[in-house]
Amino acid sequence: MRAIWCGFALGVIWLQRQAVLPGMGEWWALILAGCAAVGVAVWGLSAHGAGAAGAKYEPESRHAPARRNWRGVRMRRVAGWVAVWCAAISVGFGYAAGRAQTRLAVGLPHAWEGRDIEVTGSIKGLPTRDDKGARFLFNVDTNDARLAAFPRVIQLTWIARGAPAPRLEPGERWRLTVRLKRPHGNANFGVRDTEANLLARNVRATGYVSAPDRARRLAGRARGLAVLVDRWRAALRARIDAVLADAPHRGIVVALAIGAQDEMSPADRRWMRGTGTSHLVAISGLHIGLAAALAGWLAAAVWRRSGWVGRNWPLRLPAQLVGATAGVMFAALYAALAGFNVPAQRALWMSALVALAFLSGRRFARSTVLAWALGLVLLIDPWAVVSAGFWLSFCAVGAILFAMSGRPRRRDSQASRHDEGSPLRARWQALCRASIGHLRALVERLRSAAHVQFAVTIALAPLTAYWFAQIPLVGPLANAFAIPWVSLLVTPTVLAGVALPVPFDALAWRAAHTLLDALAAGLQPLSGPRWTLWLPQPHAWALASAALGVLWCLAPRGWPLRWAAPLTWLPLLLPSADGALAEPSGAFRLTALDVGQGTSVLVQTAHHALLFDTGPGPESTDAGERVVVPFLQAQGVTTLDTLMVSHADSDHAGGARAVLEVIEVRQLVAGLEPDHALWPKAKQHDAQTLPCVAGQRWQWDGVEFTVLWPDAGAFTARSNDHCCVLRVSTLPAITADEAGMRAGVHAQRFAALLTADIEAPTERALLARDRNMLRSQVLMVPHHGSRTSSTEPFLDSVDPSIALFQVGYENRFHHPNDGVFARYLARDIELGRSDRDGAVRVDVDPGAQAKGGAVLTLERYRDTQRRYWMER
Structure with a gap:
């Protein structure tokens, strides 16, 4: 099997x-x-x-x-x-x-995207609330569009406009007017695929409540076991919220109690991610296994002692059977609290198989138990393999089983010796032997625990680099303390609060929060960037090499050349294929990220990086934290030589705070008002600051950067009038003599023009100033292709070969404008659109011409990284 x-x-x-x-x-x-x-x-x-x-x-x-x-x-x-x-x-x-x-086969037709549809159904799962409103899943029963293949599950946002969103409870039935679109997520190199997550949850449309005033709560509730579990989880969350209120680690207590991690504070996420202890906030397999073992032991102990109350239950039913059954039932209950995530499912199936083997009198190999759990998890959810939790959970257990398979348990050879001499001396010798035996057993347990921790750390390091682009160097030390602290102290205390009635539950949860305070105080000083090894997302062959090294390193004693195993991990340190440039100097790469309705562009030369805008912030889709920072980390960009924020609009500057929090920024150049909050924020992170002014010019690695706009002067009410316009161009890399030696190749400049949200008046001003400085092969389309920009004279002067639109899928501004888009089509320009293509990468390499290659290379994410579930 x-x-x-x-x-x-x-x-x-x-x-x-x-x-x-x-x-x-x-x-x-x-x-x-x-x-x-x-x-x-x-x-x-x-x-x-x-x-x-x-x-x-x-x-x-x-x-x-x-x-x-x-x-x-x-x-x-x-x-x-x-x-x-x-x-x-x-x-x-x-x-x-x-x-x-x-x-x-079930999906929203394109013709119904963005149209009002009245749906009737029930709330599914746990709704989440914040200052902006509520987010929830909705089980659709009927729709007024009368579509037979209408999505069964949709994801909705109830935006708080004027009045807060109502309190939504699992199972409640509502009639809502919604506007929907097909499941479409941001698609970027090295960033998690949100469309795969939506497919795994069977969410076939997303949208928002478009007419909150017409929403009606209906009589009755949905029924079923899943609804009962969700209502129980919601009630527990409400109890914890009432007890801990604004306590800083309330989100961790909620996560350990019901598996919902959406209420964790950003500060808690940072220090746990920086110390490699993020896995502890999930109801993991370790927690479920410990809880099941404790529940089984308690049930068996009570059953054996039934004679104390005048009953002989063990004569009717063996205590072992009761203990094993109780352990599995408690594991199922705890997994339900966790929402049946992948680690919880794995632990549940393994516990059930072990109990079944014990009750049937058979012995299953540990690898067989793990293989059954693997198959059952994928039988239920074939999309589990696209999540990090699947790989981390199964690889951790596999590493433990493999590492411990060659470690026989020692036995005390002196246990059968007979004592000689006086009875007092014999008792003394027996006491000494017993003490030595307990000490040896303790040492052996500590050695086994250390070996397990070493195995898990070694095995998960390549996966951590792949999924999170980092390896916390203090992870082994932090986990050696945090795992027993959370598993043996915090989690049981949280579970005690779940089981205890009011008001005793408050005592347990406050005690758990105090324990978390102590843990955070010890780990926060170790969570800084200097304690983390940042790695680019590795190649597939680098992961395969590292996996071979893991097996080699964890092999039993006597395996040849185990000291050479770390050499197989060296490929993890190499630049990723996505981040490598074709030439060491004189070339640059421009990546237009898919951040929804907003702008963010990374420009890389051989040894430097500039980020132009940061996409929307937490007031919208929070692209800075969700997209920009993970993308930079996956590309191995841990330091930005310059962060350029074109202007103050939130879809361009909103993500800057998230970037400054995580990525080292040496210089902030921005078209912002003097009193804007980003200036002191940048200084707080030791970044130099200066306003963006026309005429600024610098060179990196044979690539020239020139600011063309705005002119120095006072700011007006329209921030678009003061957008930074940046031209990135290659320098003439070869002299005339060298050109003759290279088969007649002539020195030529290749440029990219980044225009932010400039409009027609600014375009005319730039044309009047210097048309030659505008000529560029690559153009970031002004103002997302709005009708107020991309005038005919401007396009004639730029004369681009490639034009890139950064727009949100089915955005409410209807960008790009149909007439503007037609202007680009009429000029036979190669177009890239983030809503259709995802992130778009352009390599500008003048040296490729001498080798017979293309100077400009265009790559669309949804073409090269295509998956069957992706929307276009």
Whole structure:
């Protein structure tokens, strides 16, 4: 079964890497391949029973036919097991493809995007609230669009406009007027795919309540076990909120109680991420395993002592059966509290299998238990493989099992010695031996715990670099203290609060918060950037090399050259393929991020980086924290030589605070008013500050940066009139003599023009000043393609080969304007749009011309990183 479940998992993972789902031809090929593999597996594995007796290997030469027969049997068995893997992979691939086709068959038609639709249904899951309103999932029962394939689950936002959003409870039935769009997320290199998360939760449309005044709460509630669990979780969250109110670590207590991490404060997230202890706030497999073991032990202990109350329950039902059953039931209850996340599911299935083996009198190999849990998790949710929690959870348990498999438990060889001498001396010797035995057992437990911690740290380091672009150097030390502190003290105290009635629950939760205060006080000083190794997102081959090194390092004692295992991790330190430039000097890369309705552009030279604008902030989609910072970290950009904020509009400057909090910024150049809050914020983080003024010029690595706008002067009411306009151009990299030696290549400048939100008056002013300075091969389209910009004379002067639009999907401003977009189409310009293409990358490499390559290379994220669930 291990081979079957592992092959099934490989098939599911293979499907989630596909750009398109299989068509009819691929389905028939898959079915035929699976059937053929099953036939070969039956043929090959049946040789084991038929040939075991008559094909026994013997070394004498007179038995050469028997040896040949034995070799044939072995080859058949190898072919049979290979066929088992192939069949399991085919089943896994086909199962995941079938689930995906069924789920994608339901969706909102494009024609109904942005239109008012009245829906009736119920609240699903736990709604979340903040100052901006409420966010929740909604189970749709009916819709006035009368669409048969209308999405069953939609994700809604109730925006607080004038009045706060109403209190929403799980299971409540509502009639709402909503505006929806198809599930579309920001698509950026190295950043988590939100569309995959929406698909995993079966959310096939997102939107907002467009007419709150017409919303009506209906009579009755939805029914079902899931609704009861959600209502229980919501009641617990309300109790904790009432007790802890504005306590700084209230969000961690809520996370440990019900698995909801959305209420954690940014400060708590930072210090936990910086110390590698973020996994502790989830109801993880470790917490569920400990809770289940404690519940099982308590139930069995009470059952055994039923004679104290005049009952003989163990005579009717063994205490072991009661304890195992109680442990599994408590694990299921705790997993339900966690919302059945992937680590909780893994721990639940493993606990259930261990209990089943114990009750049936059988012994399952630990790897078999893990393989069953792996298969069951993916059987329920084939999209679990696209989440970090899946890989971190299963790889951590696998590393522990592999590392501990070669460590036999020591036994005290002196336990059977007979004492000689007087009874007093004998008792003294027995006491000494017992003390020494307990001390040795304690030392052995500490060594085993240290070995487990070492194994988990080593195994998860490559995955942490891939998912989070960092490895906290203090992680092993912080976890050595934090894991027992949270698992043995904080979590049981939180659970005691869950079980205790009012007002005793308040005492438990306040005690848990006090313990968290002590933990935070100890770990916060170790969470700074100097304690973190920032790494670019590694290549696939670098991850494979690191995985080999993990197995090599954790192999049993005696494995050859274990000291050389760290050498296999060196590829993790190399620049990522996404972040590497084609030439060491004289070239630059421009990446227009997909931040929704806003602007953020990263310009990289060989050794420097400039970020132009930071996208919307927390007042909108919080692209600075969700997109810009993770993208920079994934590219290995831990320091920005210059952060340029074009103007004060929130869709350009809103994410700057998040960038300043995490990324080292050496210089802030901005078109902001003197009293803007970003100036003191930048100085607080030791960044130099200066206003953006036309005429500023500098060079990095053979690339010239020139500010073309605004002129020095007082600010007016319209911030768009003072946008920074930046031209990035290559320098003439070769002299005339060198050009002649390079087959007639002539020195030429290649440029990109970043225009922010300038409009027609600014365009005319720039044209009157110097048309030659405007000529550029790459143009960031002014003001997201609004009708007030991109005038015909301006486009004629720039004459771009590539134009990039940064616009939000189905944005309320209807950018880009149809007439403006037609101007670009009429000029045969290569276009990139963030709403359709995701992030767009342009490499400008003058040296490529001498090698017969293209100077300008355009890459669209949704083309090169295409997945079958992505919207265009």
